[in-house]
Amino acid sequence: MKKTISINISGILFHIEEDGYDHLKKYLESINKHFSHYEDNQEIIKDIENRIAEIFLSNLKNNKQVITAENVDRLIEKMGTIADFKAVEEEKIPDTDTSQETNAEEENGDSEFYKYITPPDQEAGKGYKKLTRLENSKILGGVCAGLAHYLAIDPLWTRLVAILLLFSGEFSLRNFDFFPLDWNISLSLGWWAVLAYIVLWIILPVSYEKPEDKKIKKLYRNPDDRVIGGVSSGLAAYFKIEVLWARLAFVGLIFAGGAGLVIYLILWIITPVAKSITERIKMKGGEITLSTIESTIIENRQIPEPPITPKNQKTWLAPFRFLGDLINGLGKALGPFGRFMLDVIRVAFGLLIFFIGLIISLIPLAFLGAYFEFFTNDSLRYMIDNVPVEMLSELVPIWLAIAVSVLVFIPGLILTLLGISVIIRRSLIESRFGLVSFGIWLLSIMVCAFQIPKTIAEFKDQGKFTTETVLDLKGSVFILEGGDREQSIDDFDLVQIQLKGTPDSTVRLEQNFRSQGHSRTDAIENAKAIQYDYSVKDSTLTFSRTLEFAKMAKFRGQNLYQTLHIPYNRPFVMDKSMISILRSTIYTNGYKLKDVTQHNYWVFNEDGLLCLTCHDEHKQSQADSLSRVKFKDTFFMKE
Amino acid sequence: MKASNTQIQMRKGILEFCILHIISRGEVYASDMIEELTEAKLIVVEGTLYPLLNRLKTAALVSYKWVESESGPPRKYYSITPEGSQFLDQLSGTWNDLVTSTTLITSKK
Numbered sequence: 142m143k144k145t146i147s148i149n150i151s152g153i154l155f156h157i158e159e160d161g162y163d164h165l166k167k168y169l170e171s172i173n174k175h176f177s178h179y180e181d182n183q184e185i186i187k188d189i190e191n192r193i194a195e196i197f198l199s200n201l202k203n204n205k206q207v208i209t210a211e212n213v214d215r216l217i218e219k220m221g222t223i224a225d226f227k228a229v230e231e232e233k234i235p236d237t238d239t240s241q242e243t244n245a246e247e248e249n250g251d252s253e254f255y256k257y258i259t260p261p262d263q264e265a266g267k268g269y270k271k272l273t274r275l276e277n278s279k280i281l282g283g284v285c286a287g288l289a290h291y292l293a294i295d296p297l298w299t300r301l302v303a304i305l306l307l308f309s310g311e312f313s314l315r316n317f318d319f320f321p322l323d324w325n326i327s328l329s330l331g332w333w334a335v336l337a338y339i340v341l342w343i344i345l346p347v348s349y350e351k352p353e354d355k356k357i358k359k360l361y362r363n364p365d366d367r368v369i370g371g372v373s374s375g376l377a378a379y380f381k382i383e384v385l386w387a388r389l390a391f392v393g394l395i396f397a398g399g400a401g402l403v404i405y406l407i408l409w410i411i412t413p414v415a416k417s418i419t420e421r422i423k424m425k426g427g428e429i430t431l432s433t434i435e436s437t438i439i440e441n442r443q444i445p446e447p448p449i450t451p452k453n454q455k456t457w458l459a460p461f462r463f464l465g466d467l468i469n470g471l472g473k474a475l476g477p478f479g480r481f482m483l484d485v486i487r488v489a490f491g492l493l494i495f496f497i498g499l500i501i502s503l504i505p506l507a508f509l510g511a512y513f514e515f516f517t518n519d520s521l522r523y524m525i526d527n528v529p530v531e532m533l534s535e536l537v538p539i540w541l542a543i544a545v546s547v548l549v550f551i552p553g554l555i556l557t558l559l560g561i562s563v564i565i566r567r568s569l570i571e572s573r574f575g576l577v578s579f580g581i582w583l584l585s586i587m588v589c590a591f592q593i594p595k596t597i598a599e600f601k602d603q604g605k606f607t608t609e610t611v612l613d614l615k616g617s618v619f620i621l622e623g624g625d626r627e628q629s630i631d632d633f634d635l636v637q638i639q640l641k642g643t644p645d646s647t648v649r650l651e652q653n654f655r656s657q658g659h660s661r662t663d664a665i666e667n668a669k670a671i672q673y674d675y676s677v678k679d680s681t682l683t684f685s686r687t688l689e690f691a692k693m694a695k696f697r698g699q700n701l702y703q704t705l706h707i708p709y710n711r712p713f714v715m716d717k718s719m720i721s722i723l724r725s726t727i728y729t730n731g732y733k734l735k736d737v738t739q740h741n742y743w744v745f746n747e748d749g750l751l752c753l754t755c756h757d758e759h760k761q762s763q764a765d766s767l768s769r770v771k772f773k774d775t776f777f778m779k780e
Numbered sequence: 781m782k783a784s785n786t787q788i789q790m791r792k793g794i795l796e797f798c799i800l801h802i803i804s805r806g807e808v809y810a811s812d813m814i815e816e817l818t819e820a821k822l823i824v825v826e827g828t829l830y831p832l833l834n835r836l837k838t839a840a841l842v843s844y845k846w847v848e849s850e851s852g853p854p855r856k857y858y859s860i861t862p863e864g865s866q867f868l869d870q871l872s873g874t875w876n877d878l879v880t881s882t883t884l885i886t887s888k889k
Contacts, residue, residue, distance in 0.1 A: 151853040181834050188830040195852045221825025
């Protein structure tokens with residue numbers, strides 16, 4: 142069995158055996174070359190080709206379908222070799238002194254025959270560069286590789302730039318918040334990079350050629366001179382600088398917020414080790430010739446003399462050299478143990494990325510869980526950025542919730558997979574998977590872009606609604622307490638109360654309900670709709686510590702600010718449960734929160750709040766002394 | 781090799797003369813020409829004929845027309861031009877003269 146190749150000679154299709162094809166190709170090429178200096182060479186070659194087609198056709202008789210190597214050989218015999226052509230060509234030279242040349246030419250005849258000469262038009266085709274996606278050296282879509290090929294640089298650089306740009310986009314994700322009020326999603330460089338990549342991916346034609354520009358310098362890790370991964374010496378070879386500088390740059394950058402470490406690790410993972418001699422030459426950016434191979438081998442065998450540096454430079458370089466030697470020595474001392482350490486570092490780095498990714502991907506899951514109220518348990522009542530979870534489903538439309546979750550989940554998932562990839566040293570992310578995730582991700586961006594302004598618009602304006610009530614409190618001493626603890630959401634300033642003294646004789650409660658809405662009137666409506674409970678029972682005044690969202694239709698950033706006006710010299714007790722809603726009352730009057738207990742009795746006078754039973758030494762004003770005298774004989778002062 | 785070089789020189793002119801002569805007899809296809817030439821041992825391989833024919837054509841001594849072939853690519857059929865006939869006549873005269881002269885010299889012992 143033999144493989145055949147289809148060829149077209151003078152518009153006729155022939156199937157020709159592979160070895161025959163090789164022979165024929167060389168033959169035609171040599172003919173091409175031989176006649177290249179003839180004026181009408183194209184016509185002569187065309188004539189010869191026509192004849193070849195004719196002879197081949199005559200060979201294909203009796204159901205024979207394939208031109209054999211033997212056929213080709215016989216054809217060449219019939220048409221004549223280059224040596225034959227040369228013999229005829231000699232006729233054209235009138236000089237009789239060409240015998241020697243003829244002799245030499247005849248001897249060279251055979252080798253000349255096989256000499257391959259590229260037709261000039263083929264080289265012209267390679268003359269102009271075209272920006273393409275390189276399918277053969279792609280990681281994702283081959284855009285980076287194509288760009289690098291176009292710019293005649295190592296694809297590593299375009300990839301590095303792309304990754305860094307992407308990360309700048311990742312950082313802006315941190316401003317990303319669930320709460321639309323401080324939504325801070327700006328189209329950072331990263332987003333543009335992603336968009337540009339996708340656009341290039343779509344518009345660039347695919348090229349399957351395998352670019353092997355020998356003069357492109359490649360960044361390798363240098364295995365012959367390495368401290369950790371050989372990244373620095375590889376970089377040094379690449380930029381033709383001393384290794385020490387590269388190392389110092391990394392060490393210096395570690396202090397710059399650890400950037401050096403991250404860049405080193407990334408470079409370490411994405412650059413290959415220069416294993417073969419060819420790769421070592423490429424690392425230094427030379428062309429692969431016999432002499433460069435030889436010099437590389439010699440270089441590797443001999444330890445090069447340390448370069449002579451001027452004396453003053455030598456002195457100030459000394460500490461750095463010492464540091465370099467120290468690091469080198471450490472690297473050598475570590476030996477095989479160092480290798481193990483490298484693996485440990487790699488795995489640790491991978492784990493770090495893995496967990497960051499895991500956390501990022503879990504957040505949206507938790508968010509969705511809250512959204513669909515999977516956790517209806519009372520004990521899990523919590524708030525996301527001042528929005529009570531129970532109001533979440535009203536606030537955020539379902540599509541927005543899903544889109545936001547996907548938007549965060551996909552980068553999280555990718556990071557998780559990247560982390561695993563670093564650990565197992567094999568890429569887990571296939572191009573198809575990447576493409577699909579990108580598509581979904583873009584879709585969720587679009588959904589967000591459409592839905593977010595709608596939600597934000599609901600918060601555009603602020604409205605206030607004020608009521609004042611006179612409270613009828615019985616007894617000489619009244620008690621202030623907060624509402625039941627279980628049902629409340631503490632630590633959020635949704636409900637606040639300030640106590641103030643008043644010369645009037647009645648206890649007055651002033652309530653300022655505030656809310657947001659898509660217009661001012663809507664905001665006021667929302668403020669009016671706020672449900673808030675306080676109760677007066679004999680001498681006890683109980684304030685609920687939270688707004689009852691369950692009874693409200695929607696969340697619009699509602700809050701309540703109350704002022705309780707207490708007549709001068711009307712004693713009262715504050716329960717500890719008041720602390721969470723009390724504002725501008727205790728500290729502003731010189732007391733501490735620990736003074737707020739059910740055992741302490743308070744009054745207001747012209748000078749502000751006064752604790753009658755506190756043991757602290759407070760500066761006594763005249764008004765305070767008067768108040769104290771007034772209550773000297775009451776039951777609580779006697780205890 | 782000096783001898784062979786002389787032979788080539790001698791053969792060169794004669795080959796052109798013969799090709800013109802073949803064409804002058806009527807429209808002819810290159811392959812048919814080759815048969816006759818190889819028979820006369822004037823030419824050994826086919827390939828060498830095409831540059832020669834090309835040169836004759838460029839000198840406007842011959843012309844050709846394309847004829848469709850039943851099997852294979854179209855063929856070039858060569859015919860002689862008036863200039864070619866004139867040139868051939870001159871060559872014939874020279875050839876006859878040469879033969880006479882050569883015989884005259886080589887017959888003498």
